[in-house]
Every structure is written in C-alpha cells, then in structure tokens.
Amino acid sequence: MTGTADLRRTSAALVLALLLIAYVFNYLDRQILGILAGSIIADLHLTDRQFGALSGPPFAILYSVLGIPFAYLADRTSRSRVIAAAVAFWSAFTGLCGIAGSFWQLFVFRMGVGIGEAGGVAPSYALIADYFEPRRRARALAIFSLGVPIGLSLGTVLGAYIAHAISWRAAFYTMGIAGILLAPVMLIVVRDVRRPHLPSAPPIGQVFPMLARKPVFWLMAFAASSSSLCGYGLAVWTPSVLERSFHLGLIERGQFMGSVVFLGGCTGVLAGGWLADRLGALDRGWYAKLPAIAWLITAPTFAAGLMAPSLWLAWPLLLIPNALNILWLGPVITAVQHLVPRPMRATASASFLLINNLVGLGIGPFLIGGLSDALKHSYGVEALRYAAVACTSFYVLAALLMLLCVSRLRRSWVDDVAA
Template sequence: MLLAYVFNFLDRQLIAILKIPIKAELGLTDTQLGLMGGIAFASVYSTLAIPLARLADRSGRVRVVAAAVTMWSLFTALSGLGQNFWQLFLLRMGVGVGEAGGVAPSYALISDGVPPERRARALAIFSLGIPIGSALGLFFGAWLATSLDWRYAFAIIGLAGLPVAWAIRHFVHDEPPTSKATASASFGAVATKLAAKPSFWLLSFGAASASICGYGLGYWLPSYFVADLDLSLTRMGVYFGSIVLVGGMVGIWLGGLAADRLRGRSPGADAAVPAIAFLLAAPLYYAAMSTRSLTLAWPLFALPYMLSLVWLGPITSAVQRLVPSSDRATASACFLLINNLIGIGFGTFIFGFLSDRMKADYGAASLRYAMLYGLGFYVIAGLLCAFAAIRLKRDVIDC
C-alpha cells in the first residue's frame, strides 16, 4: 500500500516540475498552470472519492485500489500526448478519477489491521508515500525532462505504475465483505454521524487550510527555485527533492509517534500535535524565503516542510476513530472531499492567480510574494486544530 501511495504522489508531483518546460513550449500563464495542477485534478478526485469508497466498503477495498492505480498510471502516461491547455486539463482530470479510488480504501485497510494505540504510526508509515513519491517525481521528472523530453517523462513514469497495480491485486488480502461482522451503513447515515461531530469539521477544515499551503508551495516552489535561486532544472530536482524526502519523512514519522505517545495523557493529541506544527511552520517558511543562500535555505526549507506534514498520521487516525470499522473508507472519503477539494483545488490556483495579479507591482518577484501571503493559511489551520483538540475527546469512539 505504501508503494501504491508512492506512485500516487509521484504521478501527482510530476506536473509540478514538468510545468516549467510545459509553460515554455505551450506558452501557458501561471493561472492556467494553477488550474491544470489544481481544479482539473481536485474536482474529480475529491467528489468521486465518496462513491468509490462506498464501493470499496461493500465489495472489497483491494480490488478498488488496484483498479485505481491502473487508471491513474495510464492517464499519467497519456498526459505526454497533450498539445494545449485544455487537452492537458482533461488528461489531469483522468489522473484525478483514478487517484480518487486509492487513498480512502487504503486508510480503511490499514486501520482494520492495526490497534488504535499504534494506528497513527501505521498511517504515518503509509503517508511516507507523500515525501518519497514527491521526491522521486522531482528527481526523475527533472532528469527525464532534461535528458529526453517532458512528454517522455509522463509516459515512462506513468507506465511504471502498472506492475504495482498487479502486485496489489495479487498479494494484498482483504476481508471478504460478506464476512464482516458489521454491515456498512448507508452514506447518509455515515455523513449524519460525522456532521454531528464538531471535531470532524474542525479537523477537515484545519487540514484543508494547511493543504492550501502544502499543495500550493509544493507546486510553485520548483518555479521559485529556478527563477529566484538560479538553479537549473536538474539541480533544482535534486535540491528540492532532498528537502521533500528528508523533511517529509522525518515530519510524518515524528507526528505519528508523538500523537500515539501523547494520546494516553491527552485525548486531543491527534489534533494538538498538528496545531503546534502548523503555527511554527508559517514563520519558518517566511525565514526560508528571505534568504538567497542555497546552503542556508536548505535547512530553513526542510524544517517547515517537516512541520507541515506532521498532521498526516494524527489527523487521519482521528477521523478513523469517529466511526465504526465498517464505515472507515466512507468517513475517510468525506474527510478527503473537504481536504482535497479545498487544498488541491484552490492551493495551486490561488498562488498562480496571485502571482499573475501581482506582477505589475512586484515584477519577477510576484510568485515569491504570492507564497508569502499564502502562509496565513497555516495560521488558520493551527487555530482550527487547536479547537479540535478541545472537542476531540467527546467525539471519538473506541474501535
């Protein structure tokens, strides 16, 4: 499941680096690039996650995940055929359709096999697919685009995911739906349960606010490193990729570990740990973008990147604890609907839109200022998670 998540983010992050040669060849604006990397993906990824999660809860989670990996891999490969903005927009929608079936059923599979006291760490291990996949997307995307062409990069990396789909279908085992002790409730019943719990809304919108920054910065920082720090495409892939890999893996693992260790003393730890991390990430990112020294910038970017991903194990674990086991994929999909529709859909777009609008005042530095203004979303995320920590102990169920 971790390997599938690696390819999930490898294919997703690939566009962040390939948009640089795509922009040069096709003459796209930052707003168009933001739409292509955000709304095109998030509009279908977020909405289709719910019906696919329902299908997974009822007919088997493994088969849904395997089919999802197959579909997003094929559409990533086909993205190399795009000739203009609208063709690439539609192909990225196809990637979103595939990835919609991957994450929520995976959360449920893992949660069913791990006791609550270790669940945040287990989901953190799964979430290591984010920095590993993102880093590989930066490494190989830059190398293939420079050595061959951005079209070949899409094709090669996309097709590489197909053996993973085959392996999941044949080697990952799921409990047959007919043997589950508790039948999956209707979507309306699950949604009603979640809607009645304030912690669900606070966690969802807190994560979504952080994801606006996370996806926005992840998508636009490659352009910043090339334009403002004068890195070549291949050097940037190694430089930023190493930040993502090291910072992301450390942050995700420490977040899961801290939440599991502190939960016995503080039932709201799953929300309190991310709250502190988000509030620290904003000023540290500001400091990172205030230096032009490559040596100093690396640790300054790695530390807030680490903090920005602390939430993955704790918050996804908390959502699993709000519903019975049979409804976990559906509950995860409801959470992901809010998080991804707002985070992916608007994060990349807002930064690109602000960059285009601020060019008259800031010129070539407009992208940097757009990202600096966007850091306020980390502050909002921290405050929402702090309120969630207060409420969480009343809303969770022990399962």
C-alpha cells in the same frame, strides 16, 4: 497461537509496504507536474494562472467528489480490488499527459488522473485500520503517509532527470507505465481482512450525517484544508520560485526540492505517527494539539526560507517546514478513523478527503498562480516568490482551527470496542 500472530504481522507489514508503494506513485504523479512547470509552460504557451488551473481544479474536483462513492464501494465490496483498479486507472492517464498538445488536452488528462486517484487513498486508510490494532495504528498510517514525501521527492528528482535527458513528455510516459505494472501486483498480493463479525457497511446516506453532527469533524477538515491549500500550492510552485528567484537549472531544482522534501517530510511524518501513538494513549487531545503546534512553526519558517538571500540559508530554513507541515497526517487521519464505527471508516475518510482536497488541492496551486500574475506588474520576476509567501498565512489559520478540536475530540472518540 504465537505463530498465527507472527504470520498476521508479516501479512500486515507486506500489505502496508505495497500500499505505501502505491501511495508513492499517487504523489509522484501529482508532483511531477510541478518540476516540469517551466518546460510545460514554455511548450504549451501557458500563463501562471493557466498552469495553476492544471495543477489544482481539474484534479481536485473529481478526486474529491468521486472519493466518497469509491470509498463506499470499497466498504461494501473489496477495498483491495478498488485500490488496484485505481492504481491502473490513474497511471494510464498519467502516461496520456505526455501526449497533450494544448491546455485543454492536458486539462482533460489531469481530470483522468484525479478520477483514478479518488479510489486509492480512503480505502487504503480503512484497510490499514483493519490490519493494525489501535496502539500501532497511528504509526502504521504514518508509515503509509511516507508516500507523500517520498512521492513528492521522487517525482521532483526523476521528473527533472528524465526531462533533462529526454523530454517532459517522456517523464509522464515513464511514470504511467511503471504504475500500470504495479497494479496487477497489488491485485494479487493485497487482501481484505475478513470481517464476518461486523455488520455490512451502512447506506452512504447514514455516514455523512453522522459526521456532520460532530463539530470536531468540520474543524479538523477545514484545519487540514487550510494546511493543504498552502502545502499543495507550494509543492507545485516552489520549483519555479527556485528557478526565477534563485536561478537554479532543472537538475539543481530537482536535487534541492528532492532533498528537503524527502529528509524533512519523512522525519515529520514518522515523528507525527510515533508521537500520536505515545501521547494520544494518554490524552486523545494530542491528536489535535500536535498538528496545531507544528503548523504554528511552519508558517514563519516557510516564509523565511522562501525569502532567504541565498541557497545556503534557504535549504535549512525550508527543511524545517517541510518536516512540520505534514506531521499532521498520522494523528489526524487516525482521529478521523475514530469518529465513526468501523464499517464506516473508508466512507468517513473519503468525506474528510472531499473537504481537504477540494479546498486544499483545488484552490492552492491556482491561488498562488493567480496571485503571481496579479503581482507581476509590481514585482516582476519576484512576483511568484511573494505570492508563495502570502500563502503561508493559511498555516496559522489551520493551527487555530485545530486547537478548537482538542476538547471536542476527547468527547467524540469512538473506540474499536464500541465500533
């Protein structure tokens, strides 16, 4: 019996590791656009508003909307196969971004990346929930969520070095080919958990109405959306703030961003998962309280870091919010899994991601880019810095919405036994 348990833990660890690698590529392919902003804007003759559009809506609309049917397909067929196919698809379109010769070509290719990535995240959440029991689930989801800071930092550093050594186009080619090579490994190694004792996934029309009747779902979704609006926007535009306001070159921007995102992000994600498992076992409300506290600290420290008079002060100030702004991933993703019975989890996750990414990813980069263009007459080269600072106010809104979830989450929690 012990041998079987050990084998299951080993299998779960291997699956989690591969899902993490896929998630790293997911975010790497998103963030690489941010570090290459200067080169792409100059080469394709784009405005900040146009680049903001490339970084948000084309990806976000398809990524958010198609996430639900892909997740439903994963719930009814094979979660692992859907994930492997998604990796291959988004990686192919990442590579195609390197051949873009105009705004509209890059726009279409970014839409392709969004279509592919729509099939990766929600099925991964559900697969991890299948492999890990409730007392270890938030930590497992937090480890998976390390893909966010690792992918963001690697995308920044590798993109900068490849673009400096060759070109921005070569950076897209490299990342695309690497992802395509990963896809067959995912297909061979990652397997679904057998679920013979569970009913088949209910029709998709039953899942969202169940969520929609729970106010806590809407509050959590819009709280995360407010945070992501700022998080995605800053991820895309902070490298350009470092270029325009702090006068850093391409490699220096990559090193600066890579270090604060990796060190801060990994610390925050792991801390969020560990604290959620420990405190959430005592009170389900902590799954909401933890992100709220983190966001209240994130807003002023992000603004202070962006407005710092020197890099020596900016680095430690930006390290703090880069840890706290994504601490929510483990706690909130775990909570969403427990708003519905087990067979509905991938679809429920996709419903949550629909709102989170449509608002956060769809609006954030475009909003900062638009504000930057609007403020250029008054602030000149510093316009982007002030646009980024203004965006940090959304973290306060996120915290207030999440605090409203605390008592509601306790009442809405669906245990595995009940599921």
